[in-house]
Amino acid sequence: MPSWANGSFYTSGPSKFEMGDVKLGMAVDGFGRFNKFEINDGKVNFSSKMLDSKWLELCESKNDIEPRLLFSETSPPRMRSHIPGMNMYYEQKYGDNIFVQMIAMPDKKTFVATTDEPVPLVLDPVTMKSKGMLKWDDKVACVMGITHPK
Numbered sequence: 001m002p003s004w005a006n007g008s009f010y011t012s013g014p015s016k017f018e019m020g021d022v023k024l025g026m027a028v029d030g031f032g033r034f035n036k037f038e039i040n041d042g043k044v045n046f047s048s049k050m051l052d053s054k055w056l057e058l059c060e061s062k063n064d065i066e067p068r069l070l071f072s073e074t075s076p077p078r079m080r081s082h083i084p085g086m087n088m089y090y091e092q093k094y095g096d097n098i099f100v101q102m103i104a105m106p107d108k109k110t111f112v113a114t115t116d117e118p119v120p121l122v123l124d125p126v127t128m129k130s131k132g133m134l135k136w137d138d139k140v141a142c143v144m145g146i147t148h149p150k
Helices: 054-062 086-094
Strands: 007-016 031-040 043-050 101-104 111-114 121-123 130-133
Touching (some): 054 086
Antiparallel strands (some): 031 043, 101 111, 121 130
């Protein structure tokens, strides 16, 4: 393996697709996981960790798939509110499950995971533990960039 390949490569995606007796209906709805590949002198070290999201914690405490916006309904179907906007409330409260890409900020010390929503999650690149959402010091609205680059 060439020396220019040395370094760390991070990737994320869904990995757990059921909770209790309920199964998620689509792969992209799975509970999030971060993976890290460290390449050094031709050797690869792999580590992986479930994203410690509020949604995973809630679902584990209930042993069920709790309300949240999903691409496909669960099997069996979950209870959904018929109150307008209530399902989106749960999405905003527990929408911290899937992050697509990890980006190093300009300081080279802060790493954030992005998704299709403007909620960048700060991650520790060594432990892959979340440190909460990135807080900006100003009031300028900012989306972290393109989540699905070519």
